[in-house]
Amino acid sequence: MSGKTINLTLKVWRQPGAKAPGRLETYRAENISTDASFLEMLDIVNEGLTLEGKEPVAFDHDCREGICGMCGSVVNGRPHGPERETTLCQLHMRHFADGDTVVIEPFRARALPVVKDLVVDRSALDQVMAAGGFISVNTGQAPEANSLPVPKDKADLAMDAAACIGCGACIAACPNASAMLFTSAKVSQFALLPHGRPEAARRALAMLAQMDACGFGNCTNHQECEVECPKGISISNIARLNREFIKAALGSAEELPVIK
């Protein structure tokens, strides 16, 4: 804790609604404690706008501790800003210098349309999950928890993949706006666990088909997603998804439903 303060110039994307045109507006952020978080800095700017009778900047957030995946904007060209493995809510102002200009824009992708200002619609990610991001077990059916041991290294890798917070930064970072990192994380988590094997093939096919149907692009291996992912999700998950896909495509003739 340093007790220092800085002044910034913000250029913030303002867009009143999904269909309305948007543009960058300039605001001053003054006397910002370097111990404040980025979102707290936006709170302060919003308090000022409110008192001036203007509409504050809309942005999504909830947990403010890097776990709910609700926050996220593009800051100076980078999803979640400049710090590695850090969500926007966990980014602190000590990483900015007095006098900086900070450009804040929404995540941009065809499948993630802007709702208002910095808020985007990520419901496509729920659709990808609904297509196969689960193990089909009803409440009450489960066998005793320890009846199926899981090698620790597999369990750890599954946990690495399961740490995805569904924020969409990987999509915003990808030149193709592909959701491969997100999708592969879920496919990997289940593919690595014996409990997930029975549906592994179906899951990979269904989630990929849904990804296409939602308008996400293809993965052409740019690897930007991994760099910008706040949870350090590894692109080795994409390789695993590709293996699962090849195995599945060879084996399955099943018609898979797509959610519209």
Next chain:
Amino acid sequence: MELDSKIPGGPLETKWERHHFDLKLVNPANKRKYEIIVVGTGLAGGSASASLAELGYRVKTFCIQDSPRRAHSIAAQGGINAAKNYPNDGDSIWRLFYDTIKGGDFRAREANVYRLAQVSNLIIDHCVAQGIPFAREYGGLLANRSFGGAQVSRTFYARGQTGQQLLLGAYSSLVRQVARGQVTMFPRREMLDVVLVNGQARGIVVRNLVTGEIERHAAHAVVLATGGYGNVFFLSTNGMGCNVTAAFRAYKKGAGFANPCFTQIHPTCIPVHGDYQSKLTLMSESLRNDGRVWVPKKARDTRRPHDIPEDERDYYLERIYPSFGNLAPRDISSRAAKRMCDEGKGVGPTGRAVYLDFADAIQRLGKAEIEARYGNLFQMYEKIVAEDPYTTPMMIYPASHYTMGGLWVDYNLMSTIPGLFVLGEANFSDHGANRLGASALMQGLADGYFVIPNTINGYLAGTKFGEVTDSHEAFKESEAEVEARVQKLLSIKGKRTVQDFHRELGSIMWEYCGMGRTDEGMTKARKLVADVKAEFWENVTVPGSHADLNQSLENAGRVADFLEFADVMLLDGLARRESCGCHFNEAFQTEENEALRDDVNMAHVAVWEYAGEGKEPIFHKEPLKFEFVKLATRSYK
């Protein structure tokens, strides 16, 4: 208001099973004729929606966030309890039950808590089958750790992200039912009223947070799983959207509110450091397994921690509570930290912090092991405080974290409004006056996966339903009220922001209804809160319109409800003439400054009934009967 807890008779161990048999069933083919509304998609609402849909009910599920996966359950770090006794360290259903009842300072129902302990094991089975990557031993079997308030290792965990993993498990089951068409999901909706027809809960009115439209939704039963109200303190470990609105609107429609003053202050949070702060961050209680809590022995000692020699440090939890040491329960640990700071021994720039020191553990286990156990928490700490907890002790201080109080429910989890069920943190049911670590996740999932899917059948099968659609008069009235309130908030156009009012309310509640309470303080706070509330309705400014995404408007509605609810909390605090668990009225304490219960006069649930605008709520009691455990002074020494 009638408070019939509907606790089945007979031996404790077989109550739940017998109750299963006694409940009427709904024929499988008839289930699809029933529509059930679930509000909330945290552990409680997510698991309930999925399980009810699996049974064949048609479910409509609502949440505030853009996706059901983002409910605040996602933030739970430390773990979930179950009585599996895998470590062979003497655990059992009975012990989990007893620890939980005792941890709650004997202010919860025996039958509910016993059921919770019974189903705890089924939860772990189910979650493992869902693919939740719990921590494992090298042999591939599940790992356990200990947690505050228990002397056995019964906590299952997924690194420091247990809540996230459990919630994503429930979410995956939920979206599977969405794909099957059994659940219709309504995200970015805020419930603003529950609609009663002939005294039964038959639907809700919500605001579509994107379009601003007020929508009506009818059903045969309504399940609220809307979380806790810890944000009444403004600064808390809760998510920014956590609120009392849904529960409070139900209260205003006749649902009793139980023990509102039972709010948990968690001992290990990152201390407050500036007035721009929007929330406080929890450092999981699991850290107390290896971290040692201390302050300098000398008051106002400003040396750096490294410069304070061992014999000038007071490891006060180990000193005062030798058998539980750093694992003393939350209420006890929080108060001890406050006492140390009140005596001037607090550390850090504000003097409102104590150290949580890992030096010994790092020496004993090595840095790599500590990193494996707590890496993500240490990282989180470093991001916020910009200090490295591997080399400098963490600074921590208590913060508002959880609310044991909530809507009153019977053994079936039904409120005093027929057809309105309440699950998870939103109800009051299982934690008494203090919740033990790793037991909220357990309760949320117990309620959603295993209790409600059984008990709701009894209600549906045993109730006559008239035909009700959303064009019923009751929906029109409710919608008109909600609209009027929205318009009122937008029309005040005053000079103070919503957040400004919220902060003021929070500081009053923290000061007078936080860790140390007095009659004078709470009485004074009632007056202060009333003044803030009056000013709010004259001087708040809410920019923007009702017809699109308007976060100021959302917050304004929530803060307005907090302002009204705070008074019920204070009344409840004043009415409880004892100290118990988290509720510490300084007039009731032992010579050693511990809470002094009054089991003769105060062994009851306090339930508040709304009496109308401007009137004091009516107080009711549900006596707590202890047939199976002996009430004892709660000692952790």
